[in-house]
Amino acid sequence: PAVTVVLGIVVGILFDRHGTSSSTCLFWGFAAACLSWGLLQILGRVREAAVAVVVIAGFFGAIYHHGAWNSLPVADVSQLLAQNPVLIRCKGVVVSEPVTTLPRENSFGSGLPPQSSTQFQLDVTTLSTRTGQQEVSGRLEIIVDGVLQHVRAGDRVDVQGWSQANRPLMNPGGFDSASFNRGNGVRGLVRVQQPDLINVIQTSQSIVERVRRTLRCRAEAVLESALSDDVRPIADAMLLGDRSMLHRDVRTEFVESGTVHLLAISGLHIGILMTFLLAIGRFLQLSSRHSILLAVAMLFIYLQVADCRPPMVRAFVIILIWSIGRLFRRPAFSANSLAVAAIVILGMNPANLFDVGSQLSFLAVAVIFWFTSLGRLSNGEPDVAAAPDVHPESPDVAKSVPDVLIHPWIRSLRTFGKYAGAMWLVSGSIWLISAPLVISVFNVISPAGLVINVFLIPLVAVGLWFGFAAVLIGMISQTLAWPFAFVFGLFLKGLLAAVDLAASIEMGHAYVPEPPGWWLLVFYAIVAFAILAPVWRGRAA
Numbered sequence: 001p002a003v004t005v006v007l008g009i010v011v012g013i014l015f016d017r018h019g020t021s022s023s024t025c026l027f028w029g030f031a032a033a034c035l036s037w038g039l040l041q042i043l044g045r046v047r048e049a050a051v052a053v054v055v056i057a058g059f060f061g062a063i064y065h066h067g068a069w070n071s072l073p074v075a076d077v078s079q080l081l082a083q084n085p086v087l088i089r090c091k092g093v094v095v096s097e098p099v100t101t102l103p104r105e106n107s108f109g110s111g112l113p114p115q116s117s118t119q120f121q122l123d124v125t126t127l128s129t130r131t132g133q134q135e136v137s138g139r140l141e142i143i144v145d146g147v148l149q150h151v152r153a154g155d156r157v158d159v160q161g162w163s164q165a166n167r168p169l170m171n172p173g174g175f176d177s178a179s180f181n182r183g184n185g186v187r188g189l190v191r192v193q194q195p196d197l198i199n200v201i202q203t204s205q206s207i208v209e210r211v212r213r214t215l216r217c218r219a220e221a222v223l224e225s226a227l228s229d230d231v232r233p234i235a236d237a238m239l240l241g242d243r244s245m246l247h248r249d250v251r252t253e254f255v256e257s258g259t260v261h262l263l264a265i266s267g268l269h270i271g272i273l274m275t276f277l278l279a280i281g282r283f284l285q286l287s288s289r290h291s292i293l294l295a296v297a298m299l300f301i302y303l304q305v306a307d308c309r310p311p312m313v314r315a316f317v318i319i320l321i322w323s324i325g326r327l328f329r330r331p332a333f334s335a336n337s338l339a340v341a342a343i344v345i346l347g348m349n350p351a352n353l354f355d356v357g358s359q360l361s362f363l364a365v366a367v368i369f370w371f372t373s374l375g376r377l378s379n380g381e382p383d384v385a386a387a388p389d390v391h392p393e394s395p396d397v398a399k400s401v402p403d404v405l406i407h408p409w410i411r412s413l414r415t416f417g418k419y420a421g422a423m424w425l426v427s428g429s430i431w432l433i434s435a436p437l438v439i440s441v442f443n444v445i446s447p448a449g450l451v452i453n454v455f456l457i458p459l460v461a462v463g464l465w466f467g468f469a470a471v472l473i474g475m476i477s478q479t480l481a482w483p484f485a486f487v488f489g490l491f492l493k494g495l496l497a498a499v500d501l502a503a504s505i506e507m508g509h510a511y512v513p514e515p516p517g518w519w520l521l522v523f524y525a526i527v528a529f530a531i532l533a534p535v536w537r538g539r540a541a
């Protein structure tokens with residue numbers, strides 16, 4: 001049932017984003033749908049009532065998105081911002097950890113040295129301009145020229161700089177930063193020319209924020225002491241979610257090799273961490289129940305330390321549902337668990353529907369679920385129900401050689417072949433289905449990734465085990481964590497060499513124009529129907 005509900009919510013969000021309905025029309029439509037559902041329930045029309053639930057979900061999604069996208073408070077700061085830069089002074093609370101980015105080379109040849117910049121988001125409370133001071137609300141993106149070291153998340157600060165409203169898209173086909181900022185609640189930006197123009201009025205009083213900051217600093221210290229400068233940015237991206245220090249050439253190599261998904265903490269990383277934590281519980285001889293509880297608790301702490309993005313939340317919700325199912329001895333990995341994760345992500349921010357990272361994350365998990373529902377990822381044993389023409393006592397089955405009589409190395413080779421075949425099938429399907437979406441964002445297609453990912457993923461799993469061990473142990477003792485971080489650094493050097501080799505293959509990638517929007521819509525509508533067909537067929541049966 002959660003699948004149909006989330007489909008209704010998605011349709012409602014899309015309708016509000018591209019439609020022209022007012023909040024009044026949406027509200028009365030929602031009320032009418034609720035009334036229709038109540039009448040159908042009284043009349044005992046179960047199927048029609050189920051359709052009404054989907055309609056209710058659609059109107060709810062549209063109303064929720066309308067409130068986040070179109071509705072502005074009376075004192076919203078966006079009403080005081082202009083397209084041209086204006087000198088302002090504002091006060092507010094820092095809501096994101098300041099991130100320092102690499103300096104960019106000056107392409108105009110002015111002779112000025114490249115300079116780093118620091119970015120963070122500020123929930124502004126007061127705004128002072130030439131016309132006076134006003135109480136406002138809203139979020140601003142603060143960009144500081146230079147390295148900002150004395151400000152942390154949760155601090156109340158005083159900022160002086162040049163403000164500017166979100167600029168509309170000027171270059172067709174480019175990145176629409178105005179829509180991106182609007183969807184994330186960012187009303188504009190303030191450019192600060194030097195760090196001294198930001199003063200801390202009051203430091204964060206939150207104990208949770210202080211603990212989180214301390215644990216992250218300890219993890220960063222371990223990576224800084226054990227890793228060389230060429231792989232440290234990759235480690236920050238893969239373990240802590242910080243991609244600000246990645247050089248543009250390194251990003252390009254990962255994109256061209258088809259391995260850019262390794263840089264972002266996603267379901268792959270969270271799944272590897274979960275298996276690592278479960279292995280620790282088994283090593284400590286804990287029961288299955290206690291191992292799961294320990295793993296979920298440690299995973300939650302890790303998400304607070306790392307950059308908690310929607311793909312990470314999605315993976316955590318699915319793992320949480322799976323863990324609850326294991327504790328109560330019920331199957332949990334299903335389309336409903338993925339739909340519940342989607343509802344959580346859209347509940348956090350309806351604009352996450354248009355985030356490419358979230359789209360690729362859900363698409364990959366949906367493909368895995370598709371193969372699971374079709375029985376393509378089974379252990380390879382014959383399924384009589386799937387092949388009714390084969391009888392267990394038929395001569396062909398009786399003549400099969402028992403596994404105990406087969407040489408061990410042949411059994412190992414056969415097991416490896418089944419594993420490699422399943423990996424290639426799933427990885428290739430994910431690559432094929434996500435390729436149009438990747439092309440629409442990066443304008444590149446990478447056949448090399450179809451081959452290299454199958455070999456890299458097992459190695460990445462082992463390497464990340466050492467990396468996660470370094471981060472988690474480093475929160476307690478940097479001395480004990482140093483050997484794990486050192487081994488992880490060696491793995492990163494090998495990974496960087498493999499990525500560089502794959503990116504250098506002449507036919508390994510190609511830059512292509514993005515497909516038209518209607519083509520993407522039709523393609524993924526067909527994909528969605530193919531994935532959901534087994535669910536609906538099983539429900540009808």
